[in-house]
Amino acid sequence: MSNVKYILGHFEDPDDLMHGIEKLQENNVGIYDVYTPMPIHGIEEKLGYKRSRLPIAAFCFGLTGTITAFSMIYYMLVYDWPMNIGGKPAFAMPNFVPITFELTVLFAAYGMMFTFFYANHFFPGRAPRVMDLRATDDRFIIAVDAKANPYPDKIENLLKDAGAVEVKHNERKYVSYE
Structure with a gap:
C-alpha cells in the first residue's frame, strides 16, 4: 500500500457522486479532487472551493x-x-x-x-493531468489522497456504500494519453 498515491472511487451517476462526497466529509476524509465529464452545479460549494479571482x-x-x-x-x-x-x-x-x-x-x-x-498549467507541449481516462468520458471520479488518509479499507467501504461502481488504487500520479 506504500506505492498507492490516490484512491479513486468511480461513480456512474452525479447524484451518487454527491452522496459519496457527503459520506466522505461526514467521516472527516479529505478529498483531493473530483473529476467529472460535465459540470455539476453546487459541487464547488460542497467541496469548499472559493470563488474564482x-x-x-x-x-x-x-x-x-x-x-x-x-x-x-x-x-x-x-x-x-x-x-x-x-x-x-x-x-x-x-x-x-x-x-x-x-x-x-x-x-x-x-x-x-x-x-x-x-x-491551470496549460502550457504548450505539456501532457494533460488526468487521474483516469474514463473521467473525461462517462465516469464521475472522487480522488482521495492515500498518504493523508491512513485507513484505505475504511475509505473503500465508504465509497462502495455511497454507490461507487469501482474503487481503484492509483499508483501513479497521472495517466498519460500515450
Whole structure:
C-alpha cells in the first residue's frame, strides 16, 4: 500500500457522486479532487472551493487596455503630431470611445486567457493531468489522497456504500494519453 498515491472511487451517476462526497466529509476524509465529464452545479460549494479571482484579473486587464488606449491617443494626437482639424480640440473624448472600447476588450480577453492558462498549467507541449481516462468520458471520479488518509479499507467501504461502481488504487500520479 506504500506505492498507492490516490484512491479513486468511480461513480456512474452525479447524484451518487454527491452522496459519496457527503459520506466522505461526514467521516472527516479529505478529498483531493473530483473529476467529472460535465459540470455539476453546487459541487464547488460542497467541496469548499472559493470563488474564482478571474473576474478581478479581467477588470485589471481591461483597465490596462483603457489606459493604454487613452495614452496612445493622447501621445499621437496631442504630443507627437498635433493637428487642428476644423477647430476641434486635439483630444476630443467622444471620438475615441470605439478605439478605447476595442482595446479594453482585447486586453481583457487575452489577459484572461493567459491568466487561465498560467493558473491551470496549460502550457504548450505539456501532457494533460488526468487521474483516469474514463473521467473525461462517462465516469464521475472522487480522488482521495492515500498518504493523508491512513485507513484505505475504511475509505473503500465508504465509497462502495455511497454507490461507487469501482474503487481503484492509483499508483501513479497521472495517466498519460500515450
